[in-house]
Amino acid sequence: MSQDDQAPMRLRWARMRFSIISHLLASPPEPGELAGRIAELAAKSWRHPTKGSLIRLSPKTIERMYYAARAADDPVGALARKIPKHAGTHPSITPAVAAAIEQQYHDHPRWTWQLHHDNLVALAKTDPELDPVPAYATVRRYMKAHGMYRLQKRRQGKAVDAEIAPRETRSYELSYVNALWHFDFHDGKRQVVTASGELKTPCLFGLLDDCSRLCCHAQWYLDDESTENLVHGLSQGIQKRGLPRGVYSDRGGAMKAAETTEGLERLSIAQYMTLPNSPQQNGKQEHFWALVEGRLMPMLEGEPVLTLELLNTATQAWVEQEYHRTVHAELKKTPLERYLEGPDVSRPSPDSEALRRAFRMEITRKQRRSDGTITVEGIRFEIPSAYRVLERVRLRVARWDLSTIELVDSRSGEHLATLLPLDKARNADRARRALAEITEPLAPSKKPPGIAPLLRQLMAEYAATGLPPAYLPKKES
Secondary structure, eight states, rough: OOOOTTOOHHHHHHHHHHHHHHHHHHHHOTTTOOOOOOOOHHOOOOOOOTTEEEEEEOHHHHHHHHHHHTSSHHHHHHSSOOOOTTTTSSSOOHHHHHHHHHHHHOTTTTTTTHHHHHHHHHTTOOGGOSSSSSOOHHHHHHHHHOOOOOOOSSSSSSSHHHHSSSOOOOOOOOSSSSSSEEOOOOOOOOOOOOTSSSSSSOEEEEEEETOOOOOEEEEEEEOOOOHHHHHHHHHHHHHHBOOSSSSOOOOHHHHHSSSHHHHHTTTTTEEEEETTTTGGGHHHHHHHHHIIIIIIGGTTTSSSSHHHHHHHHHHHHHHHTTTTGGGGTTTOOOOOHHHHHHOOOOOOOHHHHHHHHHHHHEEEEEOOOTTTTTTTEEEEEEEEGGGTOOSSEEEEEEEEEEEEEEEOOOOTOOOEEEBOOOHHOOOOOOOOOOOOOOSSOOOOOOOOOOOHHHHHHHHHHHHHOOOSSOOOOOOOO
């Protein structure tokens, strides 16, 4: 949201009006020129300060604005919308009307103020005590003054409503190691020097085991909370500790990206997320960030030039030598001891290539029959000629790395081929392989076997109608 969008309503109008007549104040017109200058301004369109639509002001309105600003010590304040006289006062409403409004709001909290007023008018026709009904503005001011705002239904569906309903908060802890991992990003509070000499603020990706509080992996990145960084850090944690049974995170964009969700699904890792605007549900991770800022970072205060490599090296040393070996206040033992005790429900980690293939989103593209290529994110890829008969192909793509993509079987999901970007310069060498036959070639018939069966049938049906041919023969000369 821009700074202008956060400004009060009266100030937005003042800014718009001042922008219109500011040139008249900076360059006052000569005698006799004011009307012409104002007419030019009236012919222009201006942006409405709240709605954003284009509006036009009459010459008289602009003239009043000009004289009001010229005579004031504070032109912008003079052009601001006037505060209504009734602002801050309670509207005069009879007790009967007030009771009716309160009852109506209690029964229908999602009605608009206009709908409340319209129903109040209808109710007054059957109840003389409510007559006369106050004006809509009066009813609205009364309801606002008493906190009767419209309740917004954020999302629909019984299951969703139950999900966002207020619930009790309870601490929890799983009984098995690697049953659930917490992961999140943490914005650093100190900048690092890059190889180009720039100063950038890094972010820390962290993985914590719920049962033991062991840090499965922690790494600082220069980029923002991207899906690429999440997959990079999560893959390292899996290779260090094995495949967990589930992961828990907030609802950040990287956590909901297709590469992340589909990759976890392919690895049979259940994904859980906190409720919207509920960071306290991932409290174990927040506690780890507090230790990073309270223990690790103060020990780097004396380092004048902090690089990303030094920061990551120091973080790994602090995690392995201090955090893992310090007795946890709740566990009454160190995270490393708790982790080694088990019981452990993890699975062996796949190799690096399998992890790279897992964390990709699956898409479908139509193959160009002219040259056997498809387009992904604006880049064309060549498909092996063995798959040229496929009209639509199933692909797996990591959007941050388009050096290669994967062709998979649309039914089983098995890897078929690795596709590379189209290299037109290399294809210009004119070397072309002969196409392998897909099926047994059929020898074409030298002579067609007469009239096709369908046409023969149609001709017979037409003749059976007894109608003469619908054309007039013409003698040929």
